[in-house]
Amino acid sequence: MTNGNKQASGEDSLIARYFKPLATDAGAFALDDDAAILKAQGEDIVVTTDAIVEGVHFLPDDPPDTIARKALRVNLSDLAAKGAAPAGFVLTLALREVDGGWLAAFARGLGEDAQSFACPLLGGDTVSTPGPLTVSITAFGRVGEGKMVRRSGASAGDHIMVTGTIGDAALGLDVLKGGAVAAALTGDPTGKELLVGRYRVPQPRSTLARAVRAHASAAMDVSDGLAGDLTKLCAASGVSATIDAPLVPVSAVAAGLVSRGAVTLETLICGGDDYELLCTVSEPRRSAFAEEARRAGVALTAIGMVTAGTGAPRFLDGEGGEIRLTRLSYSHF
């Protein structure tokens, strides 16, 4: 993503107009060069990349500022899960056409989030595509040398904790698609709005990154469904887990839908797009972690324990019976 052409091409002028104001870091060279510079400042650079595709991760008529926010936030969520402080990002935008109003709103949303999460635009690429709008972001964070929190550090006896509430985003997508949840919430516009908001604009738990780094034995963000992502964390750590399903934190609107039989608990724990943090923490560190989360203003709930073995995690209902999950998580293929 470069600019500086006196006889600016369409590509160059759209970059100058919409994205240059976001390139506030000195290493971005005002998007005026072929590459950016990222200073490590004596720390490790954490690199993560996530793309969102129109019709897959967001809907064609989602507001452009929410598309931009989601694209950045899914990456910020990964950085937080790894205990890293945001350092910047590069953006690849594949567009069918240049629509000034759309781009202005997209850039405004992106710029606001870049500022509020202290994660400046460093560079990027804009390309034309005949296909769906695709936003690909690679984000960078900094963490003390060797201090990135891995998926692989969980030990038997660790507590399993999640932030926020689980399942709202999957319900929000159903609302947007006019599915069963939309029907069940016909008289509840506020409930629908809450769920849709959770789907469109995830809340990365960046304020918890420091506490995750200090206390978590393992962590990842929940992006493809709690059940599937916990399975991945357990596999990476060589452990298993038991989850007390009634402890999984859900929003009031989601709880209402479950109690009315409109959706099952499985829908919530296997749905995608939560972008909450899943952490394991040893008993001695649990209270300090909870205290830091409280101070950071992030809800943190213990939902089960890491156990020895390599079997799939077990989700138990209120009577101690195992809930059989038919589909652990979202997969693109």
Place this chain on the structure above:
Amino acid sequence: MTNGNKQASGEDSLIARYFKPLATDAGAFALDDDAAILKAQGEDIVVTTDAIVEGVHFLPDDPPDTIARKALRVNLSDLAAKGAAPAGFVLTLALREVDGGWLAAFARGLGEDAQSFACPLLGGDTVSTPGPLTVSITAFGRVGEGKMVRRSGASAGDHIMVTGTIGDAALGLDVLKGGAVAAALTGDPTGKELLVGRYRVPQPRSTLARAVRAHASAAMDVSDGLAGDLTKLCAASGVSATIDAPLVPVSAVAAGLVSRGAVTLETLICGGDDYELLCTVSEPRRSAFAEEARRAGVALTAIGMVTAGTGAPRFLDGEGGEIRLTRLSYSHF
């Protein structure tokens, strides 16, 4: 791009099968985590990102290994132009479907290039798309602190130099599209093959990176056409330029097409996809730069001079007349 799910999803198993072998760097954690670690090793990290889209940057029936190589090489070309040594890359692959044979060939080409250019896969993301195949790569390089070669360092009196030959790739695209070049080369399969190869698999000038860093006052890679890219470099440096067009290095097959009137010189200097380096170098450093290029085995040709002023660069024909260019370079929009 992560793996580690015992009950692997389609996405996870395709990553494990095809891409894990490419993740040779310790910081990639065998693609088993949400993020990678990049060590700065006391240097600056250079970040560049470029995406290629089916039907725009490559053709649907291009061999998959060449698509992979091009995706990585266009980024390696940027790193070389900035004087940086490759450090690794992340890949975002937007696929319509999982085709094992296609993916195996893609991963093989990518892996061979990653190894030969010492640029290991650090991580990535695979997403499904209903649209064209899109390959987005963010690549990282290392360069001494403050030593990245900018576009903005050219001064009046500097020599302007380019590597390799200019214009072949644009002709190769015309061959693949069955255009005028294809017709003019009907009896010359070798010539067609050479041009198509230049379009499909660019040759990043990575071996010249050290010399660029040591000697060039400004540099960029030629990706959107020599004329347009030189215009950008001049604008970033606040200078102008005069190019002796007959000095612009062209391949024998391109020269033949020009002399037969099948294409014009303008086609060559305004065509895209060259991925050669455009450098400016002061008179005192010129011979040392040329000598290092010779030792690196990279053809380097002086084509003109940087001049004072802010006018567009002038391209002069053999008689000193100015060649009027109607379209400076490729633009996506």
